[in-house]
Amino acid sequence: MSGASSYPTLGFDPCPGDPAGVTALAARWQDAAFLSTEAALRLDATDEVQSRWQGRAAQAFRTKLAAHRVLLGKLRASYEQNADLLTRWAGELREFQKEAAGLEARAARLDEQRRRVPAPEAQTQLTQIRTLAEQLQERCLTSARALAREVDALLHLPAGTTGWYGQSTDDAQAAALLTAESGRIGGPMPADPALRALWWKGLSPGEQAAVAREYTGAGIDVTLGLPADVADRFNRLRLEAAVQRPDCPQRLKDLWQHLTDPSDRAYRSDVFLLGFDDLGRGHAAVSYGNPDLAADTAVYVPGTGASLDGAAGDLDRALTLYTSANSLQPGSTASIYWLGYDAPTWSVPGPAARSFADAGAPRLAAFVNSLAAGHQGPGHLTVIGHSYGSTVVGDAFAHAGMKADEAIFVGSPGVTAATAAQLGLDPDHVWASKAKFDPVPEISAPLDPLDWLDDHSVRFGNDPTSTVFGGRTFDSGDGSSVAHAHSEYWDPGPSLDNMTAIVTGHPDKVTAMPHEDKIGALPNLADLAIPTAAVPDIGGAALQNLGHKVGGRWGAPLEDAGDSLHAFGQAQNDVLGAGGNLLHGDAAGAAHDMKDLGADLEDSSRNAVRAATELFDRREV
Template identity: 30%
Template sequence: MSVVTLRMLFDVDTAAIGRRADGWLRMANGIDDACEQLIRVSRDLEHVWPDGPAAEAAAARSHALRSEASNAYPPCRRIGDALRLHADTLRGLQGRLQGLAAEASGRGFSVDVTTGTVTAPARMFTEPQIVAQQISAYVNEFQAILAQAAESDASTANAISVNLPDATTGFGTLGLPPVTEATLRDQQGRTPKEVNGWWRTLTPEQQEQAIRDFPELVGWLDGVPSSDRDTANRLVLTTRMNALRGEADAHARRLADLLINDPRNQLEIQRETQAMNAAQSQLDKLAEVDKALSGLGAKGLLLGVDGSGDGRVVIAVGDPDTARHTGVWVPGLGTTMAGNTVDNVKRMVTVNNAADQLTLADGDISTVYWLGYDAPDLNNFSVAGEGRSEQGGPSYLNFMEGVRATHDSGPSHLVAMGHSYGSTVVAEAALTGRLPVDDIMVQGSPGMHTDSASHLMADPRHVWAGSAGNDPVSETSNVTKYTQFVPIVGPFIGNAYDDGHDISPHEPEFGANQYTVDTSGHTHYWEPNSESVKNQGRILAGQYSRASTVHGSPPPDVVP
């Protein structure tokens, strides 16, 4: 173990150690960024230059270079982290030592930091035995502090030595094991913070391999950075769309052949027709996602996509990992991938633009469209009950914890947003007491499964609700006059709806802020330049004092 003295601990410059840690961490991040760029630009090399000795040599050299650069990242990171921990540990021990020495001096003892001794003055009005016990106690505490400092010093030195450039440690050309499907599935049971910590231990090449081999798993894994999820999900989207086009075309050709050569085979014609339509229906849903992403350009990130059933999709407008203010919006009644994706993403663009006008720099805002649950329908009982929101709440909570886990260093203002039944999904996540948000903002909410904003946020001033005057959904006891026209089950749905979702959050007795809405009906809260969307932008940007309200008590603004 390293020899550490009181003088060394008194004099150590912990800030200098911290600066060295920052240097290693900057180098690690630089290697990571450079390696990711190298992987991106060389990803298609084997496809555009597939054959010949030169192509083989280029592919081999590219692979070796990617491995060497990728394998250099973890050791640099580990050295930086070790130095950072060492600086923090010594700073704490140094403070304890200085405080203890000051206390001893204040009680009349002399502390020699060079020799590590404590002595009493010639005359003390205390029994010699008690003085000796006090001296022994101080010396023992000093020795304990020095032992911790020496242990930290030794462990840091070891971390540096084992991570210096050496091919046998992986800091070179030595290949590291690939990420397996079992390893990825194991991550699904961990918290997003734990997933993020694991992902950061992988080299860029291991991350690339996981994305390439298991994009469906990486794409939905909360805790994986947004840019990596986007890469994985776009691969899923492209691959699945190409496969569905092939399926639809194959069934169409088979159907055409039957109609010409075997028109009496109606059973087979029916089967091929159904198969063709099913493939085309799946393709149409994914095409809606592709269209929404195309409209966003470089600002769009695909954070989840699944075409089964009514479909699930998560699209970000702006990067939530770097944005200063992020809002994650849950849609409501009747939302499907095929029918609503483009329009709902446009709503997120409108809110994004409204908030962006209030921030200091471009990229300060991210708005996320989260259809990560099966939204209810009006033509069955699902809209009346809490089942769909109880199913969606845990997934939304996990996603929000992932947004927190992957955010880069710096302040982050996170807002949970929901419309209509989507507000009940937000509520189910908030009622756990673990939703890691700074504000909750809803529109057209039928109720949030509680009668008090204080059950959603510790400070109810951070709960916001908007309701158009003629919105049938957010009229607390009035939805029955709209559902009564649904044949047979309409009145039952209406009564269950009112009973199941509790008081609407814009009502004064709920205790939230009701922000001003100047739009009409249930689906127009995002009209461009409306006071409704301006208020949503103000709340998202943390400019609470600028939001116009009907009632409530807004909190202090978020510091820009």
């Protein structure tokens, strides 16, 4: 909705309002009109059966039924007229606002000229334009008042007993009405989810299948906001119709197999297809368990490279969390895989670009918020972002109005926010982790070169596992290797256990991330940018990886020696970072760096002693 800030030169908004919102409201009134039409037609269809019922009770019933038909007819007429009035007002408002924008542009040009070369005539012209704007405002108000009177008149239904419908089924009338309905913008389904659910449940199985065929090529959001059972039935009919086409792509066939074949690894009898499409690289929303009824619900958003072609692995992650959570309390948790955005690929610009997150965040927010709106009874909702998926999740919280109870970020290159508080959540409910050998957070270079000397800065904001970010962390262990750690957060171990505890509402069971894991196993750009720190840090990373690879009796001292060198390199970065913060006038940042310095030196010393002790112990063996 436009405001005074949109008209800084005029100083006020002559024609406030949202034409798009008015148009959407008109569509809802039209939906209500269609529903009343369908209700009346279904009453008409009972006439033949009623004619066999005789007696005073039957006559009284038919009299009452006739009254209902009359009322339905009057309501339908009222709803349609209301929709027409609102559509007309949306058009008028657009024209008023276009005129207002033209006046603001003229005024702005004059004001700029007046500032450069003061002239009395420029001020006079500005005053004239403001007068025109005031007159425009009065015309807009006059039209709005006239509309209000017409709407008020529609609230008073006309008297009389003549209805819009007859006393018997009129096949021609029914065909004409339903044909008109199918021409509605967006197709025959009502726009409002509540009306849509009522409409869908009133269709026969054959009618449902026919409607689903019309929506085979629709987007993933076509059933957004519907109850899970309704969305599942409609989307399965859509997918079944798509699979029967000779040109059906393999990824849709695979999705159908995941949902229907008991031998498929991703199959479960209580899986709900909440949405899908084959647009671009394909999208899907699949829930294990009914999110409308579950006490706890988790939404998992995958990252770079995700597509419908590779959905099996991501479905397996959602299923793994579902199994883990419900092993504690059967039937308590629904786990959703949501790929409703176009994930970046590894080609340029790939995950280096924020545009994929900016485009996906509003769609994720709409989906998650619809889950809360449709939930029956109290519920606990968690959104999990992995890798670039965490960037989408953070963007949806910070900039798209997404609401949930918990946020979880794993292996994150940043969440488009500098602090947890910027996500609109209590920081105590913002969780993050990275495995020690996960390279992604470490190599996510900040966009601003000035941040390359900041150990907490990653590409899309501050590292959500850093102290400066301000949320909470949980342990994910080391990971098996640099090559695989980024994909192992759902493997059995501390990461899966901790995510399960968060999703099921048991934060007291979460184990925090060790400080040495916050540092990471690979040098980041902050380390590499400082030669004096890069030498021990690179050497430390090499020893860490070598020790982890060797394992056994010699691996532990090598890994601890690497930890010691790495922490020493970080300590040097802390000193230089503190100096840089002081130069920028950031005393708090400098104090934070010095606090980290003490912790890093302590880590370096402790690990060095441990490495020497373990090495000595090995020689004695």
